[in-house]
Amino acid sequence: MVKVVICGAAGGIGQPLSLLLKQSDYITHLALYDVVNAPGVAADLSHINTVVIPAGVPRKPGMTRDDLFKINAGIIRDLSEGIVKNCPGAFILVISNPVNSTVPIVAEVLKRHGAFDPRRVFGISTLDVVRSSRFVYELDNSIDPRSTRVTVIGGHSGVTIVPVLSQIPGQKFTKEQLDLLTHRIQYGGDEVVKAKDGAGSATLSMAYAGARFTSAILEATVAGKTGLVESTYVNLHADEESTAAFRAKTQLEYFAQDVEFGREGVSKIRPLPELSAYEQTLLDAAIPELKVNITKGTAFITDAS
Ligand code: NAD
């Protein structure tokens, strides 16, 4: 029995994501939950081993992801309470923005109930990886965007998105190309928000990315496949040993990095790839903003009376 629930299933992401996951051979029961258009699903909230959360409001032009915190923080807190009560051991995959802060909110709610396993909570930053492959391909048609996976580290907003383009085999981008690519990857979400002109943010590409990430988790946790790797935003305590030096140096508790999956979720957080001087500068800019985002999410729960 492999049960997956989508919280926010009636939304722009939730609908196509549900359709894609409906085709998964690993899922025996797909439960669709939303505050609108999906009555009666509360009874489904048991025996669930994976919860994907695309619930909450998307951006409008001129907004940052952090501007969504005011509304989405409470939604994520309440959904996390529901998860703790109904399926405390579930793998939780968070799409709702701002991911840099919503993942710490989930973790703090679970901690309050003594139910936090850092190997089981993920911020889905796969869209940054998908965009990276696509944008690199647009610059260099000789690479295959399906098989060229770019590691993206940091977080999921603006300067916290750090694509490690130096690791693409055979690539020698000029400074100008690096500036262009990096900016497109960091602000790819804004391109969609602007184009949709008030009607929301990325939905179809996100559903694709969300389905890809969910499938990887299911393949590892349900089917026991090994060697699956995705960049994802996690609590670094999911792998104490591999991250000890990085945590001590940066004081970060959450970070997006290449993660290997196993039966229990995170099996290993890979060490940082070797960064070019260009990428090190990007990372240096990402760290202070990540800290602010993480503290904001954590404090939303710990400072609440
Ligand atoms: P949307 O408004 O189309 O859909 C959101 C859905 O969530 C709606 O159907 C709404 O009824 C539902 N919802 C609200 N509160 C809920 C609750 N308490 N329980 C269950 N459902 C609830 O928005 P969308 O375009 O699908 O985007 C959803 C979120 O995903 C936004 O926060 C957006 O910023 C984020 N997003 C993240 C990424 C990423 O890369 N991680 C990419 C795109 C969008």
Ligand code: LMR
């Ligand atoms: C994205 O990267 O497309 C999402 O995070 C949505 C957004 O607000 O840009």
